[in-house]
Amino acid sequence: MTPALDLDALIWSRRDAGPAFETPLAEIVDFLVEVGKALDFDKNAYLQEAATLNLHCNSLGARILENCYRDIGWFFTREAVEAEAEQSLGGLGANDGWVRRDIQGQAFDIRAFPPRMVHILAGNAPIVPPVTIVRGAISKGVHLLKMPSNDMFTATALLRTMADVGPNHPVTRSFSAAYWRGGDTAIEEHIFRSQYFDKLAVWGGEGAVRHAMKYAAPGFEIISFDPKISISLIGREAFAGGPIAEIARRSAADIIAFNQDACSCARFQFVEGTLSQVDAYCEALVTEMGKDVRYGNGQGGPRPPEALLDELAMLGNLDPIYRVFGQPDGAGMVVRSPDPVAFNPGGKLVNVVAVASLAEAIAHVSVATQSVGVYPLGRIGQLRDGLSSAGAQRIVGLGNINSGKFGGLPHDGGWPVHRMMHWVVTEAEKEPTQP
Missing domain, CATH: 3.40.605.10 (Aldehyde Dehydrogenase; Chain A, domain 1)
Known part of the structure; x- marks a missing residue:
C-alpha cells in the first residue's frame, strides 16, 4: 500500500x-x-x-x-x-x-x-x-x-x-x-x-x-x-518501616512504561531482604503494576507469551523456591526466584531475585544492560563503579528510568x-x- x-x-x-x-x-x-x-x-x-x-x-x-x-x-x-x-x-x-x-x-x-x-x-x-x-x-x-x-x-x-x-x-x-x-x-x-x-x-x-x-x-x-534490557536494585532500606507500597509504585513505573516494550523498562529486579520481606514486596508490586502510568497500561495491558505462561506454571510447582504472583490477565505478573530466570521476561512480567547483598547483582550485568534503577539513591555511590565495569550505561534512582531528561547526557x-x-x-x- x-x-x-x-x-x-x-x-x-x-x-x-x-x-x-x-x-x-x-x-x-x-x-x-x-x-x-x-x-x-x-x-x-x-x-x-x-x-x-x-x-x-x-x-x-x-x-x-x-x-x-x-x-x-x-x-x-x-x-x-x-x-x-x-x-x-x-x-x-x-x-x-x-x-x-x-x-x-x-x-x-x-x-x-x-x-x-x-x-x-x-x-x-x-x-x-x-x-x-x-x-x-x-x-x-x-x-x-x-x-x-x-x-x-x-x-x-x-x-x-x-x-x-x-x-x-x-x-x-x-x-x-x-x-x-x-x-x-x-x-x-x-x-x-x-x-x-x-x-x-x-x-x-x-x-x-x-x-x-x-x-x-x-x-x-x-x-x-x-537492543538492551534494564534492571532494578532495591536495598534493604525499603523494609525499614516505611510503606512498601511506595517503593513498589516507583518500581512499577520503571517496569510498565511503554508496556515493558522499551529498552529502558526493567525486566529483572534484585531485592535485598528476607524471603518474607521480598514476597511482601512482590505482592505490593503486582498491585501497583495493575495501575495506569503515563506511558503504560495497568489493567488490560499485554500478557506474557504463551510459552512463558507454560514455564511460569511449571515454576509455580516449585514453591517456595520459586513463587509466582499475579494472573495472566494483563495487570502484571512477578516471578520470584533465587537466581535470574533463563528466559527474558516480557508482557508485564518481571523477575524478582532475592539477594543478600545488592553487589551480587553485578554478576548479572552486561553490556546489554542499559539502565539501572537503584533504591535508595544513596546506594548508587557504592555500586556505580562495579556496574559500569560490568557494562551498565545509566544508573538512576528507582522510578526515574523513564522520566529522565533529554539533552546533555550520554546515550x-x-x-x-x-x-x-x-x-x-x-x-x-x-x-x-x-x-
Whole structure:
C-alpha cells in the first residue's frame, strides 16, 4: 500500500553542500524551538492523525500514544536542544566552522563537518523520531529516516510540522522520511553506500542491528543503538518501616512504561531482604503494576507469551523456591526466584531475585544492560563503579528510568551527535607574532 520509491529522491548529491551545512547553530536552535511550539497536540492536526493511525499498527494503546504525542514538544525546548549541542560538541556553536587550535606548538584548524546519514528507526515508542530529528538538526547534516512498519506516522507528522513552520528552512530541506520493507535489497544495496552516505544509525532488536552491520564498509560506518534490557536494585532500606507500597509504585513505573516494550523498562529486579520481606514486596508490586502510568497500561495491558505462561506454571510447582504472583490477565505478573530466570521476561512480567547483598547483582550485568534503577539513591555511590565495569550505561534512582531528561547526557555509553560528525583537521599557518 506504500508508494513506489524513487531512489534518486532518497539521496543528496555529494557535489552539493547540504542545505544546512553553513547555517549557524543558533539559527537552527531557534527554528527547532519554533517547531516545538507548533507541536501542541491539541492544535497540531498531524500529531492527532498520527495518534489515530498508529493504533492500527502499534502495540501501545490510545491513551499511551496520545500522552507520548503530547510530550513530543518537550524534546524541542531551547533548554534541551542547547544542552544536547553543548555537551555533545564541546560548546554551543562548536560546529559553526573551522576552529583554530594550537597543538604541540603547531596550528591546526578542526571542523565538526556535517554528516550524510541514514537512520533506521525503531517503532516501539514514538520518542525515537523526535530524538533523531533534534540530533540530526544539530549536526547540520542531511538525514534519511527509514520508518518502521509499526510506526509510519510519527516521523512524517514531525517533518510536516517543520515544513509548515519553515517550508524553505535549511533544516526542513535536510530531512526525508521513507518506508520500505526492512531488508529490501532492491533499495538498501543501492543507497547504503559511501558515495551517498557516511553513516547508518540503526535502532532496534538484534535482528535489525545484525542486518545493518552487513553494510559496514570503508567510508560507511554503522552507529547502533543496540537492543538492551534494564534492571532494578532495591536495598534493604525499603523494609525499614516505611510503606512498601511506595517503593513498589516507583518500581512499577520503571517496569510498565511503554508496556515493558522499551529498552529502558526493567525486566529483572534484585531485592535485598528476607524471603518474607521480598514476597511482601512482590505482592505490593503486582498491585501497583495493575495501575495506569503515563506511558503504560495497568489493567488490560499485554500478557506474557504463551510459552512463558507454560514455564511460569511449571515454576509455580516449585514453591517456595520459586513463587509466582499475579494472573495472566494483563495487570502484571512477578516471578520470584533465587537466581535470574533463563528466559527474558516480557508482557508485564518481571523477575524478582532475592539477594543478600545488592553487589551480587553485578554478576548479572552486561553490556546489554542499559539502565539501572537503584533504591535508595544513596546506594548508587557504592555500586556505580562495579556496574559500569560490568557494562551498565545509566544508573538512576528507582522510578526515574523513564522520566529522565533529554539533552546533555550520554546515550548508550556515548555522545550520539559527536559520533555523527565527520571530524576533519587541516594544518594551518601559524598567526604571526605581533611586535
